[in-house]
Amino acid sequence: MKKLILITILMSSALFANIKVDTTYSTLGAIVKKIGGNKVDVVVLGSSKYDPHFIVPKPSLLSKLRRADLLVINGGGLELGWLPPLIRSANNAKIQNGAKGFLDISHFVPMIDVPTSVSRAFGDVHSQGNPHYSTDPHLVLTIAKAIKDKLVELDFDNADVYENNFKNFSQEWSKYLQKLDAVMATCKTKKVVQYHELFNYFLDRYNIKNVGNIEPLPGIAPSSKHTIKIINIIKENGVKTILQDVYHEKKTAKFIADKTDAKVRVIPHDLGADGSKTLKEFYSNIATQLCK
Ligand SMILES: [Zn+2]
DSSP: OOOHHHHHHHHHHHOOOOOOEEEEEEHHHHHHHHGGGGEEEEEOOSSSSSGGGGGGOOOHHHHHHHHHHHHEOOTTTTTTTTTHHHHHHHHGGGGGGSSEEEEEGGGGSSSOOOSSSOTTTOOOBBBBOOOOGGGGGHHHHHHHHHHHHHHHHHOOOOOOOOHHHHHHHHHHHHHHHHHHHHHHHOOOOOOOESSTSSHHHHHHHTTTTTEEEEESTTTTOOHHHHHHHHHHHHHHHHHHHHEESSSOOOOHHHHHHSSSEEEEOOOSSTTTSSSOHHHHHHHHHHHHHHHH
């Protein structure tokens, strides 16, 4: 009898054993939760309040990496400035690059501005192309599918759960996209200037033209010469909207706005950057700010 009870306890703990998933950013974390449901225990390493290129590699992140069965990264170079030394120090064989528990989502999405040769033309932080694909709401299901396939591979016993969650989420997200696309179809903003090339994927999706960046190159701080150039570009193109993220300095955008007819709109680059709590809220907030 005792043996039977023990077996029952062992079996039920196996049934409820969660996969410990680390993601580098909040949007990815929210998608993992949608697909993994109660089978996953998700930790987000990089707060959306900070520059995603340069998350501070605090020691507390090491313990989070040591516990993980699966590490889901954005890839495309976005984590290059902070994550590789942490992965090495964590010394967790499951989540090393190339291991079964390592998932680089950038391999599943069509990246833009990928340099055809080794060049600094796209700046120091975008040397592999523009990594900010998660601002495109239409890529959410592509990301979700890559995550679903990985969870099925790691935890085949619960494959039905992940397949089902993915199916339900796909239906829910497709309905949301219809609504969001309808909102964007009425958006009056057709040209923008942005601080860093954070929103290119969202802008491209809805045929909004980015005519200039406040940074002369991605990751390079604004200079007065370049700021004057941006002021002229705004005037020539009749730009009314400057997209500012939450973590860069805001003085330059304000200075440019004061010299032109454009207004500064603070836009979230990742879920939670502006206090958004859900994926839908995150993308809807981008749309609302952009189309003001
Ligand atoms: Zn960037």
